[in-house]
Amino acid sequence: MSKVVCVLYDDPVDGYPKSYARDSLPKLERYPDGQTLPAPQAIDFKPGTLLGSVSGELGLRKFLESKGHKFLVTSDKDGPNSFFEHELADADVVISQPFWPAYLTAERLARAKNLKLAITAGIGSDHVDLQAAMDKGITVAEVTYCNSISVSEHIVMMILSLVRNYIPSYQWVVEGGWNIADCVARSYDLEGMNVGTVGAGRIGLAALRRLKPFDVKLHYTERHRLPDAVEKELGLTYHDHVESMVKLCDVITINTPLHPETEHMFGDALIAKMKRGAYLINTARGKICDENAVARALKSGQLAGYAGDVWFPQPPAKDHPWRTMPHHGMTPHVSGTSLPAQARYAAGVREILECWFARKPIRPEYLIVENGKLAGMGAHSYSAGNVTEGSEAAARYRRAAGR
Numbered sequence: 001m002s003k004v005v006c007v008l009y010d011d012p013v014d015g016y017p018k019s020y021a022r023d024s025l026p027k028l029e030r031y032p033d034g035q036t037l038p039a040p041q042a043i044d045f046k047p048g049t050l051l052g053s054v055s056g057e058l059g060l061r062k063f064l065e066s067k068g069h070k071f072l073v074t075s076d077k078d079g080p081n082s083f084f085e086h087e088l089a090d091a092d093v094v095i096s097q098p099f100w101p102a103y104l105t106a107e108r109l110a111r112a113k114n115l116k117l118a119i120t121a122g123i124g125s126d127h128v129d130l131q132a133a134m135d136k137g138i139t140v141a142e143v144t145y146c147n148s149i150s151v152s153e154h155i156v157m158m159i160l161s162l163v164r165n166y167i168p169s170y171q172w173v174v175e176g177g178w179n180i181a182d183c184v185a186r187s188y189d190l191e192g193m194n195v196g197t198v199g200a201g202r203i204g205l206a207a208l209r210r211l212k213p214f215d216v217k218l219h220y221t222e223r224h225r226l227p228d229a230v231e232k233e234l235g236l237t238y239h240d241h242v243e244s245m246v247k248l249c250d251v252i253t254i255n256t257p258l259h260p261e262t263e264h265m266f267g268d269a270l271i272a273k274m275k276r277g278a279y280l281i282n283t284a285r286g287k288i289c290d291e292n293a294v295a296r297a298l299k300s301g302q303l304a305g306y307a308g309d310v311w312f313p314q315p316p317a318k319d320h321p322w323r324t325m326p327h328h329g330m331t332p333h334v335s336g337t338s339l340p341a342q343a344r345y346a347a348g349v350r351e352i353l354e355c356w357f358a359r360k361p362i363r364p365e366y367l368i369v370e371n372g373k374l375a376g377m378g379a380h381s382y383s384a385g386n387v388t389e390g391s392e393a394a395a396r397y398r399r400a401a402g403r
Contacts, residue, residue, distance in 0.1 A: 002092035009100035038348035047343035079395035101127035103391035126258040140369035143348030147336035152206035154335035162305035196249040199256030258285035260385035282308035313394035
């Protein structure tokens, strides 16, 4: 039997919920492109409950222990003395989330002598050194599409929040004010703006579809160009290079995976080519942007606003510049872990485990690495290499919190 180690984020500060705001979730059968939702043989949780935190356990304990597997769940993931570091040594399977990632660096993988499968409960497996996983023959899988629509909704929310100056306006109300001039001095209409996405896969395309009704001019750049019919339907302008797009756009949203070709893409040089006063939205991965370049651009006025829910590493240090830079709309990494998304990725993780233990093929759309090479969705979206360097700094968050 197998030892399964699962890393999830902490429970709410007031304890695991005893009730929820809503009684049920809308029922979906397929994603917009026709792909079916995860289809495990069964689930041992109620959709709409908090599954992504430690007490939620992704609803997996009954299933795994009934099969004789050892199941360990923790939020203590960073540093050489962490629970995860200790238990990784003889783990057969590791489950982690992008929101609170258990970084599987080459050094950690070298110490994980039994590890055969790394599952991302969500999408985006850049917290794994994919090159090292390929070299060691470790399978890497994720639950493709499970939270893509969730993230695309978050993108639209963040664009409107920045452009309309929502967050400072809300703060005036909280503080008891009625300072209309202060609120509207940085408030604009999205209508008529040029909006571009770096990456037009499932998330990027969904964001474009949701932005179309705002009567904006839509642009995109993508390694796999969209079909002519889609470009015509949405009125899209395609760009061969990100540089040609950013100089035209008032709003840029980043929706491309993190891999060696996109790491630190948005640094001083590229941001300088953007229109002065443009807005930058990043719900992809924090390391696609240079954190200090973004902070400098906001202070200088080159960027009018930056919003995102992705950082590097995660969790970020207490003194991370994105916490205190001006005109930002940052959140913790929450866009893809809404309660409906949790139900989908929890079911997807169980489907992957069912296939793995039964020695049946995992869906190709879930595969990132298999048999020593990029596979399935990994071959479509990633390039070989490693982007986990610097992830050890995540331990600073725990030390600062006294944990």
